[in-house]
Amino acid sequence: MTGTSTRPLLDVRDLVVRYGALTAVDHVSFALEPGETLALDGPSGCGKSSTALAVLQLRRPDAGEVHFEGRELTTLTDRELRPLRPRMQPVFQDPYGSLSPRHRIRDAVAEPLKAQGRWSTADGPAKVAELLDRVGLDPSYGERRPDELSGGQCQRVGIARALASDPRLLVLDEPVSALDPSVRAGVLNLLADLQDDLGLGYLFICHDRDVVRHFADRVVELREGRVSGSWRPRRSAAAPR
Structure with a gap:
């Protein structure tokens, strides 16, 4: 689905990332x-x-620009970035590694709400339940820990946590x-619906070229x-969307 805004949501210009003598990203540009x-x-x-x-400014680039919603991020201090970070959220590869094994699922999903000062005991639990339901998990899963869930269920929790912001x-x-x-198909369908x-x-x-194509x-x-x-x-008729 392509938006109609005249301004890109994300505009990356001549991005450079170096690790010592290795240039990992060499003047990469694109817009989304x-x-x-x-x-x-x-x-790989x-x-x-x-x-x-x-892009997320989790690793500051060595050169280039990252414009998000019209703001150039690379010139901002960490303090100036703080109010923008909720609007650009990561979902990582390892569904288990992104969740603390000590915390219940409800706490993982609530964490962004608490960090951003948007949590209250009156409506916070209902918000967590709503987010879990939105990603196709029964709210009762909030009482479980990551090792009680499958990889696909943990990845849905990661998506719910990202949506909390x-x-x-x-x-x-x-x-x-x-x-x-x-x-995999179920998670891709969920992302498409969201x-x-x-x-x-x-x-x-x-x-994975097949996943990209679909x-x-x-x-x-x-x-x-x-x-x-x-x-x-x-996209073929068999696409997960």
């Missing part, structure tokens, strides 16, 4: 419209995840690569840290 899924595709080590971290952009870093094929309902933009990091609106190919091409997939 509101409500669009833009995939970064390419082999091509710079996809480094690009995602730089009312984001406009989700940065999905290989969100289904660790899941079984049947579970995008249709909420108008979210997705920066979708993936190396899920993305546009694809930017990365090779050795550089953009090697871009294309629009033709």
Whole structure:
């Protein structure tokens, strides 16, 4: 689904990320419209995840610009970034690794609400239950811990936690690569439905060409840290959307 705004939701210009003498991201540029899924595709080590971290400002780039909702992020201090961070949320590859094994699911989903000062004992539990229901989990799962859930269920919890911040952009870093094929389709369908309902933009990091072809609106190919091409997939009838 592609938005109609004249301004990109995300506009990345000449992004550079270096680790010592290694240039992991070499002048990468792309733009993502509101409500669009833009995939970064390419082999392992091509710079996809480094690009995602730089977009989120979890790893400050060495050069280039990242414009989100019209604001240039690379010049902002951490304090200035703080009110913008809820609007751009990550969903990581490892569904178990992103959740504390000591915390119940309800606490994991509530954590962003509490961190942002949006939690109250009056309506907080109902909000958590609503978020779990939104990602296809019975609210009773809030009483469980991550090791009592499957990988697909944990990834749904990760998505619920991201949604708690009312984001406009989700940065999905290989969100289904660790899941079984049947579970993978269900999570992709959930993401597609959420995008249709909420108008979210997705920066979708993936190396599986079939998944990219079925899920993305546009694809930017990365090779050795550089953009090697871009294309629009033709979604097949068997697409998980």
